[in-house]
Amino acid sequence: MNKIRVGVLTSGGDCPGLNAVLRGVVLAAEKLGWEMIGFIDGFEGLLPPGRYMILDRHRTSGIMPLGGTIIGTTNRGHFVAKVGPGNRAVVATEVIEEARNVLERLEVSALIVIGGDGSMTTALQLQEAGINCIGVPKTIDNDLEATAMTFGFDSAVAAVADALDRLHTTATSHKRVMVLEVMGRHAGWIALHGGIAGGADAILIPEIPFDYEKLADFIRRREAAGSFGSLVVVAEGATAQDGQQVLHRSAVGEYRFGGIGEVVARELHARTGKETRCTVLGHLQRGGPPTTLDRILGTRFGVKAVQLANERLFGSMVSYQNYLVQHVPIFDAVNRLRLVQPTSQMVQTARDVEISFGD
Numbered sequence: 299m300n301k302i303r304v305g306v307l308t309s310g311g312d313c314p315g316l317n318a319v320l321r322g323v324v325l326a327a328e329k330l331g332w333e334m335i336g337f338i339d340g341f342e343g344l345l346p347p348g349r350y351m352i353l354d355r356h357r358t359s360g361i362m363p364l365g366g367t368i369i370g371t372t373n374r375g376h377f378v379a380k381v382g383p384g385n386r387a388v389v390a391t392e393v394i395e396e397a398r399n400v401l402e403r404l405e406v407s408a409l410i411v412i413g414g415d416g417s418m419t420t421a422l423q424l425q426e427a428g429i430n431c432i433g434v435p436k437t438i439d440n441d442l443e444a445t446a447m448t449f450g451f452d453s454a455v456a457a458v459a460d461a462l463d464r465l466h467t468t469a470t471s472h473k474r475v476m477v478l479e480v481m482g483r484h485a486g487w488i489a490l491h492g493g494i495a496g497g498a499d500a501i502l503i504p505e506i507p508f509d510y511e512k513l514a515d516f517i518r519r520r521e522a523a524g525s526f527g528s529l530v531v532v533a534e535g536a537t538a539q540d541g542q543q544v545l546h547r548s549a550v551g552e553y554r555f556g557g558i559g560e561v562v563a564r565e566l567h568a569r570t571g572k573e574t575r576c577t578v579l580g581h582l583q584r585g586g587p588p589t590t591l592d593r594i595l596g597t598r599f600g601v602k603a604v605q606l607a608n609e610r611l612f613g614s615m616v617s618y619q620n621y622l623v624q625h626v627p628i629f630d631a632v633n634r635l636r637l638v639q640p641t642s643q644m645v646q647t648a649r650d651v652e653i654s655f656g657d
Contacts, residue, residue, distance in 0.1 A: 301333045304607060305406040306353070308367040309340035309377075309413035311421070313438045313450030314588030315596035316367040319412055321358040322600025328355060330608060333491075335406065336369035340413070341377035341420060343369075344397035348404060362597075363587045371413075377420050394427050399431065408607045413438050415632060418615060422628045425613045432603045433615030433628045438583060441485035444631035445617040449596040453582040454481065455491045461579055462496025462529055469527035475517060475566050475574040479559030481583050481622060482533030486638045488583065489533040491646070493653065497530045500654040502562065504535040504543075504644075505638045508656025513562075514569035516654040521572070532562050539657075598623045 308316050320336065321391070327334045334353040334499050337343030343350055351369065361368055376393045400547040401409065408430040411421040414437040421431045435442050440451035458480050469476040478498075482488045486503025493501035500516060502508050517528050534555040537543050541648040556578070563576040588596065595618065602616045602623045636647065645655070 301331060303333045303335060303404065303406050304410065304604075305335050305337055305350070305401065306369075306410040307337040307340050307343060307412065308369055308371045308436075309411060309417035310373045310436065311414070311438075311584060312366045312371050313436060314365045314446070314453035314582050314586060315449035315592035316371075316412060316436065317358075317361040317364050317599040317654075318588060318593045318596030319434060319436075319449065320353065320368065321331075322361050322597040323410060323604055324353045324358045324600075325347070325355060326601040326604035330604070335404065339370040340372045340375070340417075342372055344400050345376065345393070346396055346400055348400040350496075351600045362629065363591055365586045365588065370457060373416070374604045378416065389423050394424060394429075397424070398427070398429055405473075408432065410603045410607065415442060415635070418628055418632045421615075422613075422632055423425075425628060428537075430607075430610075430612040431628070432606045432612065433645060434599050434603050435615060435617070435631070435632065438488065439482055439485050440487040441635045441637065442631060443634040443636040444615060444626045445619070446616050447595065449588070449592045450584075450598060451487065451491075452589045452591040452595075453586070454488050455495060456589050457583045457586070458488060458492025458531070458579060459495040461582075462498055462531070463490070463528055465577065466497060466527070467529055469529055471527075472573065473526035475528045475530060475563070475570070475572050477530045477532060477559050477563045477566070477576040478575065479532050479534060479556070479578045480574065481579070483535040483555045484635055484637065486536070487535045489531045489536075490648065493531040494644075494648055494651075496530065496531070498531045498653060499525075499655060500530040501648060502530065502532040502536040502558075502656050504533055504537060504636055506640050506655045506657050507537050507539040509539050509563075510565045510569065511546075513654065513656040514566055516656070517566060517570050517572065521570075530562060530566070532559050534558060534612065
């Protein structure tokens with residue numbers, strides 16, 4: 299084969315902007331005369347016999363406005379290397395060797411991995427095993443310390459703001475408290491940005507433990523001042539000062555974050571007597587077309603990944619800092635979460651427009 303062949307895969311949870319990255323990768327690679335192949339369903343596509351599709355400008359034409367990823371993704375399987383915050387599981391050596399054999403047989407000289415913290419952990423293991431990898435960070439939670447922003451975050455925030463706009467009218471009409479549960483297991487960025495943009499009255503995030511009675515008193519004071527409807531945004535990982543994070547058991551027996559919204563609604567109803575309803579936004583935050591910001595950021599990330607591969611800066615991850623797309627070592631990026639600082643300017647801005655954090 300004369301052309302340089304590079305692989306790309308999308309791993310972990312889906313989010314708006316993945317297809318923009320793929321399009322950026324393909325167009326930048328074709329400009330260099332490279333051939334791109336997309337591995338199907340994340341790292342699992344690397345297993346024998348190898349599941350992939352050829353990606354070219356025709357295959358990626360028109361995909362930028364589409365949510366999800368045209369090559370599929372998964373957060374399960376043989377390559378799962380992250381078992382929790384701060385915990386790293388090791389991908390089996392035989393699995394890595396099987397992937398290496400597939401890549402060598404297909405004459406793939408480098409692999410662009412688009413994914414979150416867990417996917418970057420797996421990419422780091424592949425890199426350490428001698429498989430050339432370039433990382434592209436992806437998480438709607440926007441909680442990777444090594445990059446100031448990840449694509450998909452802006453789209454998730456837009457979904458939260460839209461939901462709050464809709465909930466505001468029904469909260470006002472019925473004089474209810476409306477609780478909106480959003481994603482954010484360890485970091486409250488979606489709740490914070492979405493809550494401010496959507497005019498929430500209270501925002502509950504993992505970084506600021508809240509007190510139910512203080513939150514209830516805030517709702518009572520609002521009512522006494524003539525505001526009979528209230529909007530409360532709560533991140534799925536938010537925690538009461540005297541409690542633990544709320545988990546629920548899934549159909550397959552796993553314990554997952556979620557359920558705090560119903561608990562908050564129940565407590566507020568019991569303490570204030572006001573009719574309270576809970577809406578769980580869930581995967582609506584992951585679906586649908588990306589915002590213009592995420593389309594642009596995704597494109598820039600894809601182009602930068604190809605540039606890093608061309609410069610043979612393997613073991614690097616694309617990073618967005620100070621409006622520039624740069625890069626950092628994957629080693630410095632994994633297992634380092636960027637959390638909301640309780641004393642940050644953004645939190646203070648929310649407080650200055652009379653948003654309560656329940657503390």
